[in-house]
Amino acid sequence: MKLDATEEQQMIQAMAREFAETAIRPVAAEIDREGRFPHETVKRMGELGLMGVAIPEPWGGSGADTVAYVLALEEIAKACGSHAAIMSVNNSLYCDPVYKFGTDAQRERFLRPAAAGHALGGFALSEPQAGSDARNQQTLAVRDGGHYVLNGRKQFVTNGREAAFVLVFCATDRAKAHRGITALVVEKGTTGFLVPKTEDKLGIRASDTAELVFEDCRVPTANRLGEEGMGFKIALATLDGGRVGIAAQAVGLAAGAFERSVAYARERKSFGVAIGQHQMVQWMLADMATAIDGARLLTLRAAGLKDKGRPYTTAAAMAKLFAAETAMKVTTDAVQVHGGYGFIKDYEVERYFRDAKITQIYEGTSQIQKLVIARAVLGGTE
Amino acid sequence: MKILVAVKQVPDTATQVKISADPRAIDTTGITWIVSPYDEFAVEEALRIKEKRGQGEVVAVSLGPERVKEALRSCLAMGCDRAIHLNDPAWNDADTLVTSKALAAVVKQEAPQLLLCGRQAIDDDMGAVAAQLAELLGWPCASWIMEEAIDGDGKTVRTARQVEGGLEVFDLPLPAVLTAQKGLNEPRYPTLRGIMGAKKKEIRDVKAADLGWAPEPPQLSVVTLEALPPRPPGRILQGDVPTAVKELVRSLREEAKAI
Numbered sequence: 001m002k003l004d005a006t007e008e009q010q011m012i013q014a015m016a017r018e019f020a021e022t023a024i025r026p027v028a029a030e031i032d033r034e035g036r037f038p039h040e041t042v043k044r045m046g047e048l049g050l051m052g053v054a055i056p057e058p059w060g061g062s063g064a065d066t067v068a069y070v071l072a073l074e075e076i077a078k079a080c081g082s083h084a085a086i087m088s089v090n091n092s093l094y095c096d097p098v099y100k101f102g103t104d105a106q107r108e109r110f111l112r113p114a115a116a117g118h119a120l121g122g123f124a125l126s127e128p129q130a131g132s133d134a135r136n137q138q139t140l141a142v143r144d145g146g147h148y149v150l151n152g153r154k155q156f157v158t159n160g161r162e163a164a165f166v167l168v169f170c171a172t173d174r175a176k177a178h179r180g181i182t183a184l185v186v187e188k189g190t191t192g193f194l195v196p197k198t199e200d201k202l203g204i205r206a207s208d209t210a211e212l213v214f215e216d217c218r219v220p221t222a223n224r225l226g227e228e229g230m231g232f233k234i235a236l237a238t239l240d241g242g243r244v245g246i247a248a249q250a251v252g253l254a255a256g257a258f259e260r261s262v263a264y265a266r267e268r269k270s271f272g273v274a275i276g277q278h279q280m281v282q283w284m285l286a287d288m289a290t291a292i293d294g295a296r297l298l299t300l301r302a303a304g305l306k307d308k309g310r311p312y313t314t315a316a317a318m319a320k321l322f323a324a325e326t327a328m329k330v331t332t333d334a335v336q337v338h339g340g341y342g343f344i345k346d347y348e349v350e351r352y353f354r355d356a357k358i359t360q361i362y363e364g365t366s367q368i369q370k371l372v373i374a375r376a377v378l379g380g381t382e
Numbered sequence: 383m384k385i386l387v388a389v390k391q392v393p394d395t396a397t398q399v400k401i402s403a404d405p406r407a408i409d410t411t412g413i414t415w416i417v418s419p420y421d422e423f424a425v426e427e428a429l430r431i432k433e434k435r436g437q438g439e440v441v442a443v444s445l446g447p448e449r450v451k452e453a454l455r456s457c458l459a460m461g462c463d464r465a466i467h468l469n470d471p472a473w474n475d476a477d478t479l480v481t482s483k484a485l486a487a488v489v490k491q492e493a494p495q496l497l498l499c500g501r502q503a504i505d506d507d508m509g510a511v512a513a514q515l516a517e518l519l520g521w522p523c524a525s526w527i528m529e530e531a532i533d534g535d536g537k538t539v540r541t542a543r544q545v546e547g548g549l550e551v552f553d554l555p556l557p558a559v560l561t562a563q564k565g566l567n568e569p570r571y572p573t574l575r576g577i578m579g580a581k582k583k584e585i586r587d588v589k590a591a592d593l594g595w596a597p598e599p600p601q602l603s604v605v606t607l608e609a610l611p612p613r614p615p616g617r618i619l620q621g622d623v624p625t626a627v628k629e630l631v632r633s634l635r636e637e638a639k640a641i
């Protein structure tokens with residue numbers, strides 16, 4: 001078993017680390033406070049090739065792999081959870097399925113600009129009544145000649161306001177239940193495609209989470225990804241990859257909070273010594289370091305399996321579950337190590353603590369990951 | 383226009399330098415190596431010149447052991463077209479003059495119109511190689527430049543170099559040697575495509591024999607390295623403001639001898 005990153009993967013990680021530290025971290029507190037989408041830095045991430053990391057070069061991507069992607073994403077998340085959310089949705093939830101399931105004509109129109117960072121993509125599966133139970137799609141698409149007429153409501157779409165393209169899942173045949181779900185690329189600006197609301201959130205506040213409404217929105221059939229009825233399969237396959245990305249985001253948030261905690265534990269004194277000298281603080285730091293490494297290894301394993309084309313559904317669920325739980329625990333303890341100052345916005349750990357929570361919820365809650373893992377453990381199929 | 387950039391691989395600025403068992407060398411275990419930051423300015427400027435002129439070639443060159451390939455690969459990832467690695471144990475003890483002579487031999491082979499260097503390498507801060515190169519090549523040299531503009535024909539370069547309180551402007555005929563000061567530009571990050579493409583670009587290994595090099599003993603040799611004495615801890619002056627100010631002035635004058 002080899003765990004060494006290749007020279008390219010190391011260079012990508014080093015570049016992402018330096019960019020995150022010098023360009024993203026200085027704005028992270030401000031965009032969080034103001035709930036402002038970071039156009040400027042996201043544009044630069046696109047120029048650097050971070051918005052289509054594993055997409056082949058001919059389609060506007062960087063031609064790297066999933067391991068490089070998670071290494072880079074961890075570094076971005078270490079500086080800012082919002083940037084990581086924007087990056088992971090564009091890479092994993094939009095570019096990946098359009099590359100994998102799109103025709104060359106679709107890749108040309110819908111993938112190239114998003115992979116090159118000129119436009120953003122989004123992924124609209126969740127609905128008011130379809131979160132964990134994603135099969136329960138109420139958004140309806142009715143065929144009308146060369147178009148689908150789309151009606152319905154999508155909830156909590158990351159990049160929803162900023163995206164030029166959204167991959168929308170909808171029912172084309174209610175009678176067939178989840179086998180009647182279809183995936184359509186809907187372009188921003190299409191008549192009947194409305195973005196009435198963005199959410200005011202606990203964490204990742206600089207990423208836009210939008211409600212999308214479709215009112216007799218006419219989408220060309222040429223925008224359909226895969227066949228009619230293939231949508232749910234596409235969604236599940238996409239979420240496997242997405243979960244590896246969220247795991248990386250969670251590892252990054254944990255690692256960022258951990259770094260601040262170590263620095264603080266060296267500096268802060270109580271009872272005449274640095275608090276890092278107190279065994280109970282050491283205990284917290286030791287547990288943090290161990291859990292972060294474990295989460296990172298699970299994440300890299302899942303990424304490596306994906307790159308090799310091997311089954312990785314369970315590995316991705318385990319990585320996402322463990323990394324998200326680690327992020328929540330580590331950021332909670334990071335606040336604890338900081339004492340009262342950890343509770344204050346001047347210290348970054350307060351933001352990491354809020355940002356970490358979403359990793360236990362989106363792209364399948366921790367409970368849903370356990371369902372996936374249990375199914376594999378009890379002899380399901382992969 | 384062909385531009386050569388001479389770069390040196392140095393320990394990362396964050397490195398806590400430790401002296402090794404041999405007191406003439408530093409302990410290199412666990413060190414992260416980087417392209418010396420001033421050399422990055424030089425690489426960036428070379429790439430900008432090429433981009434502005436819409437054509438040309440930027441060649442990174444470095445002398446050092448095998449690990450130097452990583453530094454050259456970083457330059458290729460930033461956009462240099464190819465690289466030359468002076469890689470031979472014959473140069474293990476090279477001082478700045480030996481280094482300059484070896485580099486000068488490569489420069490003569492390559493015959494660029496411009497040679498860019500950093501103002502100094504941040505490891506030993508000698509700042510000698512660029513000037514020695516200019517001397518060996520018989521080329522004019524402007525160091526610590528903050529600005530440069532090459533004329534349309536590529537015959538001369540106007541440079542502004544940093545001097546106390548302002549800029550000193552020179553016109554130099556090309557070929558010439560320029561050394562980059564901080565502020566010349568903001569080096570780009572390598573893009574992912576640049577990184578992925580770096581392996582496909584050429585790094586040519588050059589041995590001493592390829593340059594017709596007769597081994598030459600260095601004229602400078604390190605006698606010993608000494609660690610800086612640990613910095614005494616800071617002191618917080620006690621008492622009310624007038625007392626504290628008096629004590630501050632006294633210690634600045636008598637202890638620090640700063641005033």
Ligand SMILES: Cc1cc2nc3c(=O)[nH]c(=O)nc-3n(C[C@H](O)[C@H](O)[C@H](O)COP(=O)(O)OP(=O)(O)OC[C@H]3O[C@@H](n4cnc5c(N)ncnc54)[C@H](O)[C@@H]3O)c2cc1C
Nearest residue numbers: 123124125126131132156157158209361362363364365367
């Ligand atoms: C900031 C943010 C960004 C998001 N981005 C996107 C996006 O880009 N695209 C998108 O499509 N969606 C997105 N989502 C939606 C997200 O994926 C859902 O919120 C998530 O899947 C949970 O669904 P729900 O909110 O409806 O919760 P519910 O499904 O109602 O779950 C409520 C609780 O019940 C538990 N639960 C539900 N079913 C079971 C079960 N069978 N067994 C055990 N426990 C169960 C859950 O674990 C949870 O604790 C985003 C959400 C947020 C908050």
Ligand SMILES: Cc1cc2nc3c(=O)[nH]c(=O)nc-3n(C[C@H](O)[C@H](O)[C@H](O)COP(=O)(O)OP(=O)(O)OC[C@H]3O[C@@H](n4cnc5c(N)ncnc54)[C@H](O)[C@@H]3O)c2cc1C
Nearest residue numbers: 268269270271275278279280281336337338339340341343
């Ligand atoms: C919102 C808010 C309201 C507050 N209100 C008040 C108030 O009304 N009045 C008031 O007087 N104070 C108030 N406080 C201060 C609060 O009581 C302190 O923040 C708290 O006692 C912790 O002290 P500290 O922040 O200095 O952390 P530190 O003492 O620096 O502790 C940092 C970390 O080190 C650990 N640690 C420290 N010493 C040891 C040890 N010997 N062994 C093991 N671990 C150790 C701590 O448990 C913590 O994890 C408030 C704080 C906040 C944030």
